[in-house]
Amino acid sequence: MRAFITLKDFFSEHKWSYMLGVFWLLIIDSIQLIVPQILRSLTNAFEKNMLTINGIIKYSLLIILTGVIIAVGRYFWRIYILGTSRILEYYLRDKFFNHLLTLSPNYFNTHKTGDLMAHATNDVNAVRMAIGQGTIMIVDSIFLIILSLIMMIKTTNLRLTVIALFTLPFIIIVVSRFGKIIHKRFRIVQEAFSDLTDTTQENFAGIRVIKSFVQEDLVKENFTQVNKDNLKKNLNLVKISGTFHPFIQFISSISFLLVIWYGGKQVILNEISLGDFIAFNSYLGLLIWPMMAVGWVINILQRGAASMERINSILDEKPDIVDNSNAISLNRVKGKIEFKNVSFKYPNATNYALKNINFTIEGGKSLAIVGKTGSGKTSIVNLLLRLYDIEEGNIYLDNNNIKNVTLKSLRENVGYVPQDNFLFSTTIEDNIGFAFDNKVASEKVFNAAQLAEVYDNIIAFPNGFETVLGERGVTLSGGQKQRTSIARAIIKEPPIIILDDSLSSVDTETEEKILKNLEKIMDNKTTIIISHRISTVKAADEIILLEDGKIIERGNHEELLTLEGLYKDLYEKQLLEEKLNRQ
């Protein structure tokens, strides 16, 4: 139960709602305890032939009155307790999502999206149940058990009460044994649900690959397998809960049997009145529910605690990359970037992705990075944006070690066009204006789209810039996505812009136009261009050629050609390719 300590702030904020809910709950419970007394008086009067029509009306009205108060009270405790548990669900999901946003990209490389989605749905629900229904049941059970026992003893005698409670220890044993098994099976069910969510999510994300490889049958088979596994684990849980409840009910019915046998005898011997006997049975009936509820509540709390533990394990996860305590916030930088003796291995990787990288880009100048796939080009950008931290070497921005700069100000100074060009399922206009907290002026969006050479494509769509991308709308071509993504980066007018293979899907003519536009807007701004294509990089002030994480050639285009090395080979091969393409 210690797991729920995460929610202490929530409880302190909402304690009054809980208290009011509990207050109403206790009122209802107290009134419920009056009903057997009404039945008792009614039966006794009936037995003594003293019951008049007026008496029947009086007792009936009393029963109706208690019914009305119970109904009103139930409404209020539901609002206060169940309503607050819904607020808790909202609070916890928000906290969970916000925490995930603080985690470093590496966390998402090593954790499945489906798993995280299952935490945000199933686990949060289980916690809500524990805090809502669970609270009600605990208060209800404790109060009703104590007061029913007092009333039972007062109405009849201690001996009959003790006999009625003969089954209580058995109920406690059964509840605690079953509780443990239910807890374990519930955890397994949650894990199976995570797998199911994950498989579904992955299959739909990769639907194009599945269809193009005609692998629907294989995917179907895999899904059926995971779905079957989920079903099996759920049935295991149902079987145990299915045995548990009737079992408890059976044990408690033995109490009734004992009361009918012994209590009946006491009525015959005139030790208690018929009214006492009936009231006693009603109290026993009232007692069965809380005794059962003890079982339920343990079940619900166990589930809630298991889910809370799973959520806590993520909430306890510390982001790998955070601002250091005396980090400075940079305003608009001049854009000087320096890598000094930087070597880097990805977490859990054995090989270095970058080895002893040294370069300086003066503010306003451009650097191009070329190299074969996997040579470490993107890794340089990942380090500059501090998506990963380095242990060997240093990176400086305007002569400040980036480890001493706030992440926000570092990243705000950079316009980044990533390789995967991810766009959100919202309008094109909102995608381009993504960097701004508030809606940005449409003219600004249009201008960025023009500079990225995608304006004409966008206005050709029936809804133009209002076109919704993704599920409900148009899907852009690879080149259109790249250019929309460029527009998203340049609209910020950042002092540093990074294009990671961002022109690979556009033809050379459009590429040239985009580069010309960039030249205009990037005057006095620093540019890093990563590309496989020499045509994209040849105008850069400096070009570095990477191989296996090392810089093997550097210089401007002309200098690199005179080196007669790999760069020149690459250039000649691409010239030949272009020539062949033109023929």
Ligand SMILES: Nc1ncnc2c1ncn2[C@@H]1O[C@H](COP(=O)(O)OP(=O)(O)OP(=O)(O)O)[C@@H](O)[C@H]1O
């Ligand atoms: N998150 C990661 N974890 C472990 N290794 C990684 C990770 N990202 C990249 N690598 C490895 O680091 C090396 C350099 O990768 P990087 O993405 O920098 O190459 P690249 O030159 O940009 O390639 P491409 O042109 O294909 O994009 C590769 O061997 C790659 O497998």
